[in-house]
Amino acid sequence: MQTNATYSSLVAIGDSFTEGMSDLLPDGTYRGWADLLAARMAARTPGFRYANLAVRGKLIGQIVDEQVDAAVALRPDVITLVGGLNDTLRPKVDMGRVRGLLEEAVERLAPACEQLVLMRSPGRNGPVLERFRPRMEELFTVVDDLAKRHGALVVDLYGAPSLADPRMWDVDRLHLTGEGHRRVAEAVWQALGYEPEDPEWRTAMPPTAPPGWVARRTADARFARQHLLPWIGRRLTGRSSGDGRPAKRPELLPYEGPVRQTPGM
Template structure:
C-alpha cells in the first residue's frame, strides 16, 4: 500500500516561472503551477500553509539575496527552488557565477526544510532557444549534481516531450499556458510521492496540422513587436519587469487565508 505524504507547508522560490506567468485568471491575476500544487496539498492536509516568494525577472543573485533567507526562516516541509534560467538566457552570462550562487542557495535551504525540490526547467522547441541550449544544459547538470549531493528531488521538465510543444507556451514564447502549468504541478505532485492524478502528463498533445507560412510570419511579427523588442529594451537599460514588485504570497499562511494575487504587468521576465 502506498504511503500518503503528510506535508504541511510549501514555500516556492524563484522567478516568473514560479510566480505563474502566463496562467492568467479571469480576474487578471496569475495562478501557475505552484498555486495549483498548493491547492492540491491543502486539500489533503487541514491547516496547510503556503508562501510564494517568486517574482518575475529575478536573476539567481537576486533570488539568493531576496528570497532564500526568507524561505529558510520559514522552515517549511517542502521548498521549491527554480532559478538561473533568466541568467542563462541573457546575451552575456557568467555560468561559473550562476553555478556558485545556485550552490549557495541549495546549501542554505537544504538544512532548513524537510524536502528541497529543484527542477530542470522546460524548454520550448524552436530556433530562438537553440543558441542557449548549451548554457541551459550546463545549468541542469549543476542542478543534478547538487541534488545528488544534498538529497534534493529533481523534477525533469526539460526532458518531458509534452512541455516542448509550442502549443503549451504563451504568445511571449517564454511562459507556459494554463495547461502547461497544470502539467508542471502534476510533475511536482508525483515527485513528492502523491498518487498520480494524470499519469500521462509527459505525453505530447495530439498532433494537429501546423499553421501555414503566412500565419507563422504574422505571429512572428506580432511576437517581435509586443514581446521581443520590449524585452530587449529592458535588457539594454538594465530594467526588469519585476522591479519594485513584491512577492504575491510573502508570508507562510494557511492556504484558505491567502489574499488574491497581484494584477499582472503582462511583460516578459
C-alpha cells in the same frame, strides 16, 4: 521519495516561472503551477500553509539575496527552488558565478526544510532554445549535482515531450499556458510521493496541422512587437519586469487555493 506523502507547508521561490506567468486569472493575477500544487496539498492536509516569494525577471543572484533567507526563516516542510534560467538567457553570463550562487542557495535551503525540490526547467522547441540550449543544459548539470549532494528532488521538465510543444507556451514564447502549468504541478505532485492524478502528463499532445505561412508570419510579427522588442529594451537598459514588484504571497498562511484545472486543453 515517500509514498502517501503528507506535508503541511510549502514555500516556492524563483522567477516568473514560479510566480505563474502566463496562467492568467480573470482578475488579472497569475495562478501557475505552485498555486495549483499548493491547492492539491491543502485539500489533503487541514491547516496546510503556503507562501510564494517568486518575482518575475529575477536572476539567481537576486533570488539568493532577496528570497533565500526569507524562505529559510519560514521553516516549511517543502521548499521549491527554480532559478538561473534568466541568467542563461542574457547575452553574456558567467556560468561559474551562476553555479556558485545556486550552490549557496541549496546549501542554505536544504537544512531548512524536510524536502527541497529543484527542477530542470522546460524549454519549447524552436530556434530561440537552440541558441541557449548549451547554457541551459550546463545549468541542469549543476542542478543534478547539487541534488545528489544535498538530498534534493529533481523534477525533469526539460525531458518531458509534452512541455516542448509550442502549444504549451503563451504568445510571448517564454511562459507556459495554463495547461502547461497544470502539467508542471502534476510533475511536482508525483515527485513528492503523491498518487498520480494524471499519469500521462509527460505524453506528447496529438499532432495537429501546422499553421500556414501567413499565420506564422503574423504570429512572428506580433511576438516581436509585443514581447521581443520590449525584452531587448529591458536588457539594454538594465531594467527587469520585476523591478519594484513584491512577492505574490510573502507570508506562510493557510491556503484554500485557486480554481482547479482538469486534464486536457
